Amino acid sequence: MHLRPVSAERSSSHTVRLAGGLLKFGTTLLVALCIAASPLSALAQALKTASTPLPEFSRLDLYGGYAYFHPFNSEIGPFVYQPINPGAVASATAYFNRYLGIQAEGSFFPDGPNDCYFTAQAGPILRYQKGRLIPFAHVLGGGARAGGPAFQPCTWGWGVTAGAGLDLVLPYFNNHVALRLIQADFNYSHVDYGPLDAAQVTGGVGEITAYRLSAGVVVRLGQQKPPPPVQLGCTAQPTNVYPGDPITVTGTATSLEPKKKLSYTWTASGGAITGNNEIANINTAGLAPGDYTVTGHISEGNRPGESATCTTGFRIHNPAPPTITCSANPSTVMPGDPSTITADANSLEGLTLSYSYSSTAGQVSGTTPTATLVTSGAPSGTVTVTCNVVDDLGKHASADTTVTIVTPPPPPVPKVRPLCSVSFERDMKRPVRVDNEGKACLDDIALTLNRDTTSKLVIVGRHSDDETADAAAQRDLNVEQYLVDEKGIDPARISMRTSGQPGRILDSTLVPDGAAFIPGDTSTFDSDSVKRVGQPYAKPKTTTNH
Template sequence: MSQRRFRNIGRYALAACAVSLGSASLIAQTAAPSGTNPSRADVFLGYSYMGNHGVVKPSNIRFSSVDVGAIGSGAYYFNKYAGLEVVAVANPDGQNDGFYSGYAGPIFRAPMQNFTLFAHGLAGGIRGGGPNSEVPATLEHEPWTWGAGLMVGGGMDYDLPFFNHMFGIRLFEADYRYTHLNYGPATTIPTAGNLGGRANLGSAELSSGILMHFGHIVPPPPVTYACAVTAPTGTIYPGDVITVTGTATNLNPKKDAAYTWTSDAGPVAGTSNVASVDTKTLSAGTYTVKGHVSQGMKPGQFSDCSATFTVTAFQPPTVGCSATPSTVNPGDPSTITANGVSPQNRPLTYSYSATAGTVSGNTSTATLQTTGVAPGTITVTCNVVDDKGQTASQMTTVTVSAPPPAPVVTKSLCTITFDKDKKRPTRVDNEAKACLDDIALSAQRDPQSKLAVIGSSEPTEKMPDHKAAERAVNEKEYLVVDKGLDASRISVYTGAAGTKSSATTLIPVGATLDMTGLTPVDEAKVKAVPRTAHMAHKKHHHKM
């Protein structure tokens, strides 16, 4: 069973080695690293399990597995994919044996974004002791001796995202180790426990541990430096303080950077990537600021930049002028606002003048008084002057409007009632003549006006809407026939007064009748009743 177990472990180790070798070879040939800069050197320290399969011949004493061991290796890479590796393994505490091994040889890797596959083939020397003789049990193991060995395998590493990817984890390393040991001539009479003989040992070794990376295959890109004037924005005038900002790329975050500045404009203040230049003594012109950043004296560790700025001579102020409101009634004030701007922020003084009215104020706002001003347009001038005597002016206008005309309104005239004649409740009787005469007189005085006759009824009347309409139509008939008014000037409506009445409203030109609660009368359906109809009826009844 022990021999079969070793054989299986050996097969698994060989399969893992084949997969690692094949994967590393294929990726190295067909795929470049994705966004990686592989390390120049790796150091590995970890745990090792050594599953041994073999015997010392001719005594056929078996080797046992070593469950606890340590492994360490150092690899130096010539490029992204190939390098040399040195491996030391200590498996000192087997059940009846122990081994100390050292190997060297080529190593190949396939670096990816976070993982690296590797494979190696190494040769070296092994110092092995044991195994113990099983019969008799009192014999000691074979003495420690040196032999030759081969180591072939591979594995997978994972880079940790800490400390700039300096550390990693070797997820697994699977190797097949071949060992040849010669314990001397074989004998059946051991001396000091030594039976002698030779061993050709095949071992499957599994390892895992911590990986440390040093250096990089691809050298860091050279430092670059760009600088620009970041303040003030826009035009620069004497007295402005210029801020220049340098932006360095590809700096080593583990090293401090030194910054220096010079300028043909005079002294530059600043020891970081930001510097300032005072322009108060400068004349109009263009100047240059130069910056230098350094992390060492080697090429690629320093860089220079330059930025230019132009100082412009002082410019005169500008001013905007506005009025709120821009149209006023006679006697109403208007607020004048002057928006003065000095390009170099010089102090400004304000003054105002107007073609009519009076302006009071000497700040950025003033008040125009229009008392006694006739309707028309007033021109207001806003003036500013800076402390160097440079001036600017701007004008605005205020319109004084004419007084608005009095509003044209309707006029309610007299109202006639229809509650005297019970038999003819819609007839215009003689008592209404005085009111109707006044209505006709009002209409004749204003020949452009119109009349609105509004008839009403009591809710208890039969067909109240019809009676209200007849009252309005009968009044219109009287005004047209008896008073000679133009029928086109009179409109008839029904209203909601709730009484047996007819009200009249005079509508001058420009006025509008309030139609709330009014309904136009269809004069094609409601006809006027003559005032003499009752008398004719009485005569006819007497003859009967």
């Protein structure tokens, strides 16, 4: 036990001592809360971004923490009560609602210089939860057990406690754990130790004023969720109508209290609405085309969340005729070819449509969005096709498209075309003989004839001024022989003629089927009357093996 004498000048009245203690505690509490509030507010703001949702209001809080007990202006005779460190505070708090509860608390300081200091108290507590920060204040009363500052034993008396604190709910463990950052309390205890002896070391009355600081961990159990607010949804059926069509509006409410009486009201921006329960009816007779709004309201009480409103709407339509476009594919055909007619029709009212078709020529048939125009027997020119559509109300629409029937062009007239010419200028000793270069030309001619088996060949031989006319005919006969004997060309496909134009040359002309060769200055000749001399064409060289 630590004894500290007190001077006689400090023996003031109990009232002055208690008032001074309260003032000192209030100042200490204010300073502690101000120091904690600024950084802790920033911390709580940062914790709002955590993935765990913000905490609900708990029903039961269990607290345990470290405590420091500091008496002031408290003594018996010359001996002063001393601070105690360490100690502990534990409490259990049950909340009636989101703000008010009842708390039972015990403090434990078993090893202080005053031998002991214990409290067992209970009282109301008030909290205000803002996000993860929960400031609170409480007032407690009950028993206090304290040892004296001299030789007074641990004795039970009575005491009161008042103070405030601040909790920070952690975003872990589903918001069931909080840190009590500070709890600052003022304690007053009255303990009677019996008669005070002459030496003032035993007995006396201990009137202890002290402040107590603690911090620790709070376990939060249970949740106090407010009842979910009433919700109301409403629908209108049908939503698209014509003037005079009936509409039924249905309200669907949720989160209702089963025992409470419900009150429905309905209003509409147009039409006559009747009904005072979840179903209402609207008479749309006489309404102008446009959009209208229906509002429903339900109430089961006057408190917040006990009423709800819903809105829905409907549209009054002015029946419009259908619309239609008409197209043809293909739009240009040959006589007898068909064309597909397509009608693209639409009813803004969603009515059933019927189709029909007509044309100025040919025959068109169909009762669906597509029809077929048959042009057999129709004259060349433009045919107008009309697409018709009518809805359930008898309103109709039509559109036209055209199909052009064209006369097929006449087949192209085949034309003759010149082929290569064979020169006889290179071998003056054998002026009518077909040399190897000439044979190359004839090979190309034979290839052309084999590709176009219906065509014919006209060859026209010429002779120079110093030659007889038979030279031109011999050139024709030698070329014919090469084509027939070497290339297998039917001689009936080859016509031979001579020309009066001078030159040691033979011209060739391809005459397709249906084409006509214009003779010009050429003439035919009697091949039997021609006396042929020399070799007709160059023979391929043979290789002799030695």
